[in-house]
Amino acid sequence: MATVIALLVLCLPVVTLGYIGFCYASPWGTCRRCSTARKRRTCRACDGTGMRPRIGWQLYVYLRRLHRDGTR
Numbered sequence: 816m817a818t819v820i821a822l823l824v825l826c827l828p829v830v831t832l833g834y835i836g837f838c839y840a841s842p843w844g845t846c847r848r849c850s851t852a853r854k855r856r857t858c859r860a861c862d863g864t865g866m867r868p869r870i871g872w873q874l875y876v877y878l879r880r881l882h883r884d885g886t887r
Contacts, residue, residue: 838871 846861857863868876 817856834871838869838875842872844869 843866845878846858846865846867848858848860849863861867
């Protein structure tokens with residue numbers, strides 16, 4: 816059991832930093848709502864562009880704005 820916990824403790828930062836790097840390098844992903852229908856109709860998620868920001872990028876922008884507004 817201790818080896819599983821140690822493995823998780825070692826792998827979690829690697830996976831987290833990898834996802835942060837991925838979101839920084841490519842903040843926009845395809846819209847799942849539009850790509851499944853293969854139609855570029857106007858949807859609320861992407862406004863018909865077919866691209867929407869990733870969850871990690873949305874979280875980064877939210878925290879950046881929160882910090883900026885809190886330090887003014």
